[in-house]
Amino acid sequence: MEAAMESIGERSEIAFFDVETTVPTKTGQGFAILEFGAILVCPKKLVELESYSTLVRPLDLSLISSLSVRCNGISKDAVISAPTFCDIADKVYDILHGRIWAGHNILRFDCKRIKEAFAAISRPAPEPKGMIDSLVLLTQHFGRRAGDMKMASLATYFGLGQQTHRSLDDVRMNLEVLKYCAAVLFLESSLPEILKTNSWVSPNANTRSRVNDRSTPEGKSLNANKLSPVLRSENSPTLSSTNYSKDEPTGGQSYPFDLRSLSDQMKPEFLQPDVTMKETHVAGSPETSYASFLEPDEVSIPCLRASSVAPIHRGAQRIQILHEGVILKLNCTKLRVRFGLSTKFVDQAGRPRLSFVVDSPLALSKVLDVCDQLAKKMFLESCSESEWRPVVIRRNGFEDSPTVRLHIPTIVNGDGANYATEIYLEEANGFTQKLVTSRFDTTELGTLLTSGTYLSAHFSVDPYDYQRNAGIRLVAEKLIIHSV
Numbered sequence: 001m002e003a004a005m006e007s008i009g010e011r012s013e014i015a016f017f018d019v020e021t022t023v024p025t026k027t028g029q030g031f032a033i034l035e036f037g038a039i040l041v042c043p044k045k046l047v048e049l050e051s052y053s054t055l056v057r058p059l060d061l062s063l064i065s066s067l068s069v070r071c072n073g074i075s076k077d078a079v080i081s082a083p084t085f086c087d088i089a090d091k092v093y094d095i096l097h098g099r100i101w102a103g104h105n106i107l108r109f110d111c112k113r114i115k116e117a118f119a120a121i122s123r124p125a126p127e128p129k130g131m132i133d134s135l136v137l138l139t140q141h142f143g144r145r146a147g148d149m150k151m152a153s154l155a156t157y158f159g160l161g162q163q164t165h166r167s168l169d170d171v172r173m174n175l176e177v178l179k180y181c182a183a184v185l186f187l188e189s190s191l192p193e194i195l196k197t198n199s200w201v202s203p204n205a206n207t208r209s210r211v212n213d214r215s216t217p218e219g220k221s222l223n224a225n226k227l228s229p230v231l232r233s234e235n236s237p238t239l240s241s242t243n244y245s246k247d248e249p250t251g252g253q254s255y256p257f258d259l260r261s262l263s264d265q266m267k268p269e270f271l272q273p274d275v276t277m278k279e280t281h282v283a284g285s286p287e288t289s290y291a292s293f294l295e296p297d298e299v300s301i302p303c304l305r306a307s308s309v310a311p312i313h314r315g316a317q318r319i320q321i322l323h324e325g326v327i328l329k330l331n332c333t334k335l336r337v338r339f340g341l342s343t344k345f346v347d348q349a350g351r352p353r354l355s356f357v358v359d360s361p362l363a364l365s366k367v368l369d370v371c372d373q374l375a376k377k378m379f380l381e382s383c384s385e386s387e388w389r390p391v392v393i394r395r396n397g398f399e400d401s402p403t404v405r406l407h408i409p410t411i412v413n414g415d416g417a418n419y420a421t422e423i424y425l426e427e428a429n430g431f432t433q434k435l436v437t438s439r440f441d442t443t444e445l446g447t448l449l450t451s452g453t454y455l456s457a458h459f460s461v462d463p464y465d466y467q468r469n470a471g472i473r474l475v476a477e478k479l480i481i482h483s484v
Contacts, residue, residue: 016171032058037167053168055082097126293331296363306374319463341446354408389471
């Protein structure tokens, strides 16, 4: 309890943490924490001082689906004897509160899960005094040298082994990756003309920034420069001590790997400044040019019909879906992302064809089912040999949780490409900024369109018949991604 009484201003160590969770399989279903792991790290020497890890038993064991087990290997049997989150809440709070938080993609995922878990037991959540998201930090400073910014890719790049997707292993791997990246950047900065000129790696990737606001959504400033002493606790499921030297240098010396200098560049928000992207504050209503897009409840089902435009090639024809004689375009609010950005397929230039999956509300499913029936009837009459694919996806066993796939088209400009979809970021306070990119970077977009994210979408309903596949493609023309 002595550690719990420490002043927040005296807590200098960095708390690297990670949570493993269930994977939602139904609309409205949240995440349940299955494991929490954390290490406390000296910010001057980057050595592990303390560690804590425990499995967590969710109140509803049915949330642990086969999909969840495939993601992290944590089964019902594994957590049946584990403490609940309520049992470990004091320990988690004591580890995190008043410290600098660090982790990979924690701003978009882990921080939200911690906040939700404390809210579920009617307890105030711990607050950080600084935030280091290594996904954002390394994207800006290290770039996509490993191919993408996933922790598994970065670890493989440096020969650190396979990611286990278990909390304590992942945070330790995260620390090692940061050390390696810092060492490479330090060497490059010492001989920039030689190492960078002859380097085969790609330059820094794009990042985003809301440059004018340094406060958290609650309005509290996060200052990563206030540092401190070590938390002492017991062993698992409490804290276990790691031997280390306390004779750290003193007196104004500079530490090339000191994360304080890096954390100065981190805003407490997820967005980061970069010359390749700019912020656009949308004045007035951003909906002006999208007035013709209908919400599903505004669609009159009897007024829907399919119309043939012109044959594309022998045995196929172009079909349009009309509503009261006008090409149908839809506007849906508060769509929940089920599966994040997919880059499985590529175009002729090798660029990914981007898409993601959202839960389909009842009203949207009803409209799209009718569109599907109308377009399929005309498609069958054309004697095409393609296979028809329903626009509303209903997996076996999950018929009551339909989904649809939204596609993000690209615009090719010379040798480059960019998103054809207008993408906006909307803060909880209503502040909206347009995401403007000068380069095609799926890593950046992937960090925004993650599972559980809510967004509003304006999209077209485009029947297609291409390479022996046919159906309706939902093409996003505008996305407004909502932050929580």
